[in-house]
Amino acid sequence: MAEIAVPKLNTNDDSYVLLAWLAPDGQAVPAGAPVAEVETSKAVEELTAAAGGVLRHRAAAGADITPGQVIALVDDLAAGPVEAPAPPPAGGPTITAPALARMAELGISAERVAALGRPIVRRADIDALTGAAPAPTASTASTVDTVDTASIVDTVDTVETVDTADTVDALGGPSAGLSRNQRAVARTVARSAATIPAAYTAMTVDVGAALERAPRLTREARRPVGLAELFVAAIGSAHATHPMCFARLDDDGVTLHPAGAAHVGVTVDLGEGLYVPVVRDADTATIGAIARTLTRHRVAAAGGTFRQADLDGANITLTLHLDAHVSLAVPIVFPGQTCAVAVTAPRPELYLDGDGRPATRTVTQVGLAYDHRVINGREAARFLTALAQTVKEP
Amino acid sequence: MLPALVDAPDQVRADRAAMLLIRHFETALLDLFARGELSGTTHTCLGQEHVPVAVSGLLGPDDHVLSNHRGHGHYLARFDDPEGLLAEIMGRAGAVCHGVGGSQHIHRPGYLSTGVQGESLPVAAGLALHLRRHRPGALACVYIGDGSWGEGAVYEALNLAALWHLPLLVVVEHNGIAQSTPTGQAMAGTVAGRAAAFGLAHTRITGTDPAAIRAGLAPLVARVRAGEPLIAEFHVPRLGPHSKGDDTRPAEQVAALPDWYPALAAAAPELDRAQRDRVARVVADVSARPPAEWTDR
Amino acid sequence: MRVADNINAALHSVLAGDERAYLIGEDLLDPYGGAFKVARGLSTRFPDRVLSTPISESAMTGVAAGLALAGDTAIVEYMFADFLTLGFDPLVNFAAKSVTMYGTRLPMRLIVRCPSGGGRGYGPTHSQTLTKHLIGVPGLAVFEMSPFRDAAEVFAEMLALAQPCVFVEDKILYTRRMHAVPHPFTASVRDGVAYVGTGEPPDLVLVAPGGTAGRAVAALHRLLIEDEIAGLLVVPSRLYPVSLDLPPVPHVVVAEDGTAGGTWGAEVAQHVHARHFADLAAPVTLVHAAGAVIPAAPHLEREVLVTAGTIYDAMVRTVRG
């Protein structure tokens, strides 16, 4: 599935008008076909579909749209539509996020909800529709908890506070909503949890030498080089020896597609939402090139200006958990990938040196979550060992 | 007239290099805008590059420069720091003012620009007053366009400068237009006439060869340092739009304006290429930098 | 129709309907038509009454005051609201005061239009909203353009007051469409105040001037979708003197683009506290830009300015306590 996002068309406007759809909702369009007409304050431009497939409108003609906004999806013809539940048809009711979640939980269709004839559909309306008792909202908390770092745990905290607050009943809505970005995260992690039997192995890695090397590399590359850059490089260089870690397992659970190159997705969260942009060809890229790419991605994350191409095509993911005191993080394996590497904050550690005397070194916990259908614990440990060695002496 | 190879070849080369650097810098900015990689606004000094190149050669380290909205050339001629300036305009690490001021609000010791027309004249007079006491022989140099002579503050400052014998050098970049308004529709009389009204020295410069301009200006600037303010009025073309894409002059009219560049590029093709490449490298380098951070609020 | 076109149409109708009306400002002549193109077509149609001035804010404001004093209708266009400081004396000390300081009321039909607000990366001297400096000046009223009201109506209201009025126009708003609100919100106007809501009794009222309306509506939409809280947006065209009649609600939030300290929102809050105290569950919440200059770099500008996210967060905090 590809997304059609609104590009930045000029520097003056921060919103445009979706003048007209050039291809109707549900129609198959070839790659490169013009699909929409967008009016800026200066001109009218056409947007085209980057990939061919079935066009799914996600905004109505006449709507105000902003750069970066996804106005349509293009479903792969073979794969069929993947998103559920479908948002309301144009002109239908406004359905709140808690209501949508409840619909998905109870398997209620948009048509049934539209038949209510209400302009706004809240969670309570869905409950009323089925006579179901309101369900607790924190039911996903335990999954989420193990999945990612502090930010999601925060969300869980909020949910709990809200549930117990007195004001909640007065407001008639007991749930805290997820942001749009977080809802996208939620879809991905839920799909991962549902389809990938993941296992987890972690290793303590000495990063003292790497951190000493970093300032020099930064000077040479004239871009920041830190653990993120060094681990992307290490993952890239493990591609030749551990191809399975980069492979994609088909939905049939048997057919494996090895990857010709290492394309490493890296988590970037600057508070504007979680993104996983890709460093392409990390197996051949120099550390300078990796640093340049990541810098560009961070700038895009700060401004929310990613192009879809920046976010597509990873075959392995590096999740960074460098906030002080994070000592363990279990990443999820992204659908379509086999491995996800988690790197936590470096911390000093006391150890006994060769002569049995106590000394300190700087270590980090590096974890590998992997699709157990594709590789086993032994391969996971070898992959981690390869990373540890490359990071120590590239 | 081109910077001629007379008896100071190094100086000539430096002048040419500075003019070409400014030209390629400004062209690169318009290009970045066109590609949507810059936001905000910018005012390029295409056609006016020789003014700050000539003037900066007459300034010493104790002198103070006040610049305006069209200030990239003023800055580059004084500091040869395209990286810091571009980073400021793009809001990237290494920005002269941490990305806060942007194109028209730049400050470094001895240098300041602001985007409010006319505001800088009284400030320059104040700096000149300070310099006269604490750095005798130093001057305050303020760049101002012809259009900004509409502001009353300009005249209040000129009056004081004349009365108080301030070491104030007013560099007028008279490009015949202010945004979209031709000077003839905005200025009754002339700059020279206004200078005369205050009993201020005035000189009019039309050439583009920095060395020749300096030769003519040097004795007058020496008098500024001794407390005799000067209005140096440069007649220049504005080859580009006011900011970007907002030129309402007919294309033929703009095309007919004189431009020093083709002759210099033909006379010094290697230097031209070197400066073009330098700017391209600066653009590549700065574009890849992380966003500027603003900590000292 | 976009907001800039709506103001342009209103100017056309004022100049067409009133032989005494002038428009005065910088770079107004066609084909330029003003820095934001709001004056487009006017100089061609009314060449004697559309006057493009030199860069002389003080003089153009004073000249307009002179015309108004003589019984004409004068509309001044500032290129940027930031330069109002240059015309402060003729506006505040002359025009506004003259209405009453000579003992009998002198009518003055004078409108000062000022493109305000940030979000365009223009930097600290081209991005401000100076409303706070204009409130509490005897004889001076402050209005703001909103996408929910035809500018022609608002101009008529200002001119009927026969006193100097500042008309704030948000620069980002210029390119937005008039009357656009997302489903299920609808807009209606009563007594010069626009109300944007869902038709349900609101849990919260958000008071905001027209320039913030786009962000305010986006924030309310999100509040409804994500938190199932119904809010009512109240957009007065006249910002000062403040007069608001709100439905009984427990929570009121005021959002504006001015910087922290001595804000218009504080004036609104004081008014709401006095009039609606009994209904309120908590004091009015103020949302405004940070107490900082407005940086040029977009990422820094976003840290300082009010965004839909800032308004949303403030509303959630207000309701949740």
Ligand SMILES: Cc1ncc(C[n+]2csc(CCOP(=O)(O)OP(=O)(O)O)c2C)c(N)n1
């Ligand atoms: C006080 C003030 N009014 C208006 C402007 C908007 N403005 C910026 S540049 C400019 C024209 C300046 O003309 P001129 O002084 O001739 O300089 P040029 O642009 O031709 O270099 C105007 C009107 C401003 N920056 N400050």
